[in-house]
Amino acid sequence: MVRDLSGSVNQSSFFSIFLKSISILFIFIPFVKNSLFEANKYFNDQEPWNKKEDLLRLNTIVFTTLEIVRKVSFLLYPIIPESSIKALKIFGINEADINLSSLENNDFLSKVDKIYKIDILFKKIEKKDD
DSSP: OOBOTTSSBOHHHHHHHHHHHHHHHHHHHHHHHHHHHHHHHHHHHHOGGGOTTOHHHHHHHHHHHHHHHHHHHHHHTTTSHHHHHHHHGGGTOOGGGOOGGGGGOTTGGGGOOOOOOOOOSSOOOOOOOO
């Protein structure tokens, strides 16, 4: 935080930092949401379940989708750390392995030799009809 000479927090500086942080979140959250929707659309449109005869294409579809899941989990870690860590357990990635600089690496998962099963990350919330 920005402090003045007396040691108290400069309110205008704090407010400015707060507004910048909020504005970044308004950009960041839609970006992450859109990335997940696009990954889901890509996976569904590519229909990997129909690519059993073309293993190279099947592997590319699955790898690309999983790489997006890894990257989005890294990005969401500061906001929802427990859920991100749960999602990353699919790849055997622990909290200590989270490194945002790896987002540039599109072959990060090529070193992963096993995909682990995890529990459901979020329980479905049923809408009540009143």
